[in-house]
Amino acid sequence: MTEALIPDVVRMDCPSRPILEHVTSRWGTLVLIVLLERSYRFSELRRRVGGVSEKMLAQTLQTLERDGFVLRDAKPVIPPRVDYSLTPVGEEVARQVRSLAFWVESKVPAVLEARTTYDARG
Amino acid sequence: MTEALIPDVVRMDCPSRPILEHVTSRWGTLVLIVLLERSYRFSELRRRVGGVSEKMLAQTLQTLERDGFVLRDAKPVIPPRVDYSLTPVGEEVARQVRSLAFWVESKVPAVLEARTTYDARG
DNA sequence: GATAGTACCCACCTTAGAGTTAGTGCCTCA
């Protein structure tokens, strides 16, 4: 019997592919990482995640909520107050994404060096 | 002193952000996962990674090579033969990405259920 | 009274990512 070395995600029609794309999306990763720290309100989160627009943040939060990674708690008060946090499942992904991000940060010098070598070779 | 719970990657100007985007990009993840199995030739890889176009595969491989994650070995023969493999650093990221992909696959049922719940609530 | 903040939604527009097609030079197989 063959061992599953490669996930089915390499197959075009695999349902896991869009999910993986959601958590590894440009803003998805950052939102997950930040929410791992604590729960955040919308505008707070927007300030924390550098460079995200309101539209993109709202969109990202919606898809992550729909997939069951993020919990949205809207309090019926004025002015509106909405708290975003991670679900247990969301916390699991977020940890993996964060460790990946930390790892990448630790490798920045190596990558920069690799690039100059690559660029020098034309 | 404060502990670094959140990577600098949340900052707009952090150099690690584009690197993270490369490895978490749509085709980047899949290429890394597949190359973890063994080295591949270009067309072989294209067939393995479902749905990728020649252009995108070439582009993805170039950025991953430039960042020092992928090794390109072009043999001066006719017809051309080019083997792509992971560098030691590339293997490290690839493992993390693959475990993330595996994890996501295992959570597909949970996500699907979360979605129906979400959609039902309108 | 005016400005700013809250948590968004909506419509418009731009741009970057991605797909399509064609072409290279040489080979192998039918």
Next chain:
DNA sequence: TGAGGCACTAACTCTAAGGTGGGTACTATC
């Protein structure tokens, strides 16, 4: 003889991602 594979590149097109600016309904602060 021609069809197809190899590993691409360049040019063209198109679509979806993302940004911009407006509006909502109400409050708190200056």
